[in-house]
Amino acid sequence: LPLRPRDTVHVVAPSGPFDRPLFDVGLAVIAERYSPVLRPDLGSAWRYLAGDDSRRAEELSHALLDSSARAIFCARGGYGSARLLPRLPLADAAPSLFTGFSDLTSVHAALQVLGRVSIHGPVLTQLGKQPPEVRDYFFRLLESPEAPPPLTGTATYVPGTAEGHLVGGNLSVxxxxxxxxYLPPLDGAVLLLEDVTERPYRLDRMWTQLRLAGVFSRVRGIVLGDFTACExxxxxxxxxxxxxxxxxxSGVPCAAGFPIGHGALNYPVALGTHVRLDADSARLTFLEGAVRA
Amino acid sequence: LPLRPRDTVHVVAPSGPFDRPLFDVGLAVIAERYSPVLRPDLGSAWRYLAGDDSRRAEELSHALLDSSARAIFCARGGYGSARLLPRLPLADAAPSLFTGFSDLTSVHAALQVLGRVSIHGPVLTQLGKQPPEVRDYFFRLLESPEAPPPLTGTATYVPGTAEGHLVGGNLSVxxxxxxxxYLPPLDGAVLLLEDVTERPYRLDRMWTQLRLAGVFSRVRGIVLGDFTACExxxxxxxxxxxxxxxxxxSGVPCAAGFPIGHGALNYPVALGTHVRLDADSARLTFLEGAVRA
Incomplete structure (x- = not known):
């Protein structure tokens, strides 16, 4: 269902501990439009995690099950959400829209296994730094049943076109x-990939795992977002x-340089919805919205 | 078959480019005992690879098929051997013993899928820095059908004992x-893991992938080697x-601190042979040799 202003939304931290001032800026952006609820222990930190597995699993489980909320926003990526997957009530999740990227790729994938649409988009520590056009695009995606405007990349790596449901997110996750x-349905999909601070040989190693696992014989197209600080x-x-x-x-139509990921612009996109990639013109067209009226 | 002095052995570089002086020291160690053959373009470098995929695949394929050779030594790990797996003649490989570690974990695994024993042990750039007791242990493992002496670790992480065939190697690979x-047979196995320069959250991420993939409900024990420069x-x-x-x-008997991996001591062990792990005393006992008389 489309979000409306003042709807209740959850804010959770299922991955790493985060910078509180940066988070507060992002939270203020959300709070201007919706009614965020969050647990007082959201700011916990344990090693590289935002609190132990029990805390994070309880927080995210409650948010997923709450049918009075319309969306879930994440404080930050980092690492840690994959640890929680076996204990999340994914099959019983309410229809609220889960949003986030980077480490949250694992939650997106687990939801997509169950046929759910979710939003690959900014986390709160990133949202405050995103320009108004990205924020407006985000709100529009959450609130309108119409397909959002297309996005354009900067380079054609393999020419051709492809149409399918969008999957993926962070390459390393x-x-x-x-x-x-928790691997989402790949047959006929358009695969989105982005990453941050992964050296080229590591990108090759992860991509090669995808290749040896047969991913590129199953997907129809590849959309590459930002690969930030990977030199x-x-x-x-x-x-x-x-x-x-x-x-x-890999031989699959592929365009790169889309404003998606850890860079200055992280345009949100709805995973699980149908898209068309025109790699020749580096254009990603959305064939449906994230929500239905 | 056991190696004998002056046997022909191959030296290959299926992974990354390497430091030539270090390599030459390791090659001299091998050449004192066996008759190494190597291609003149072994020292090629292309980006983070020891030459392009064709060069490396041809070199390793020839070594694998050569029934006149008795063992294969690798110049260095790094990254790159997994790229070659689909084009290697693994099913037709001669009975020579493949040796190496780190990135070569992928070749070991692919051989083990076919039921082959291979040696997780020093690469040539590392061999020159290994003390005589490790070199002698290596030669003995290659030449004697008897089970080698046990190895001991330094810590018990999960008490208990386990017996099974040895699998694994570098955690990230x-x-x-x-x-x-190319995942080797895991049911009833004892899993060896080591790594280098992987930050703790990355170790967690990779270990969690193994957990979610069901690895720890299939293996009976875990042997942890060196985790070098992972702080x-x-x-x-x-x-x-x-x-x-x-x-x-994970709940599986586990001992750590074995002198295996990227540290000062990299004792060679035969993957695919039966071993017994006594985690309480951090002792790994070998129940058979790497070669049969």
């Missing part, structure tokens, strides 16, 4: 779903060079 | 085999703390 029950110093090749070669080997 | 056809600065926990907690969650 997506790769860790291989071999588990290796002192080399004569870029992460873009490596990704272009990997895409060409 | 092993995790990238999940979901692919995160400015934290109040160590990689050992994280691994101990992960092992306890």
């Amino acid at each position: 997506f790769a860790t779903l291989l071999g588990t029950p 290796e110093r002192g080399t004569d090749y870029t992460s873009g060079d490596v990704l272009r070669d990997l895409a060409r080997e | 092993f995790a990238t085999l999940l979901g692919t056809p 995160e600065r400015g934290t109040d926990y160590t990689s050992g703390d994280v691994l101990r907690d992960l092992a306890r969650e």
